Amino acid sequence: MPAAAARCGCPLLLRQQPAAGLRRSFSSYSGMRRVCAAAGGGSGSEGRPPAYGGLLLDAGGTLLQLARPVAQTYAALGRPYGVTKREEYIKQGFKRAFSAPWPKTLRYQGDGRPFWKIVVAEATDCTNNDYFEEVYQYYARGDAWRLPDGAYRTLHDLKDAGVKLAVVSNFDTRLRKLLKELNVSDLFDAIIVSSEVGYEKPAPEIFRIALDQIGVEASKAVHIGDDETADKAGANAIGLECWLWGEDVKTFSEIQDRILARNPQ
Known part of the structure; x- marks a missing residue:
């Protein structure tokens, strides 16, 4: 019996089917879970x-967890733009920006750019817009997260x-x-x-x-x-x-x- 099927709690259902039928019925893991749930083992x-x-x-x-620490990313992306701050400084600046009172109702309006510009500038002391856009677009990609x-x-x-x-x-x-x-x-x-x-x-x-x-x-x-x-x-x-x-x-x-x-x- 496949280990995954055993965990679903469907031993009777499995024993009643010949091997060929078993392969057809359980051609995918998600299909197998649906059969097990119907038998009472999936809830x-x-x-x-x-x-x-x-x-x-x-x-x-x-x-969503970060693929790598924020300070490390800010520092690496910032080097071509003259960012020389240590990662610990960037980390503390990031925390300050996040904990500071936000004057508007929401921190994130639409795409959140006004808020994130303040965060990046506070963390790195760099206000270069091209640098900000590179950071912003980096975190818009799935591979920046896990x-x-x-x-x-x-x-x-x-x-x-x-x-x-x-x-x-x-x-x-x-x-x-x-x-x-x-x-x-x-x-x-x-x-x-x-x-x-x-x-x-x-x-x-x-x-x-x-x-x-x-x-x-x-x-x-x-x-x-x-x-x-x-x-x-x-x-x-x-x-x-x-x-x-x-x-x-x-x-x-x-x-x-x-x-x-x-x-x-």
Whole structure:
């Protein structure tokens, strides 16, 4: 028996089919998961329904991880433009720019360029527009980012189990392109971007919009993000549970186990 099929919990179904029929029925892994789910093995532990009907995910810092550190990228791209600041200086400048009060309602308006110009200039002391554009376009490419280990498999399995999936992110209009290039865009039932909806976490409206679009009540969903205020406080304010990435959950397999009630806490 294929190991993947055994994990789906469908031994009776497998034993009833001849080898040739087995190859035809299970010609792909996703097809196999659909058969297993129909047999009662794809909706949580021992056939139980998922503990949560909806999963909301933060993007940057949670679902999307940087391929290399920001300071390293800023320094490398900046050398042809005369940027000589050390990476530690760039890192601290980046943090200052992000933590400073933003005078407008949203940090990210449309493509987010006004905000990011301030960040790049504060971090590097370089205001060259060509340099800024190179940095900006670099982070608009999927290869500047990566998914955490196991994220793709977990999202597929949760979707097959009937869990509704949404991204809820304080980001600009580049996000949809990034998710598409990382081959996860089609897995989500909703993608909620602050620059598109006019609300930024921790505003309750952005969470409500996501829940409305996936059709799940706050009490039956969980949000995962990496920011104590924007993610946890914002979600909790509307009765939405939140697990902090890196603290409450550290891997996507752990997320899957908790949502499918294999290891309820």
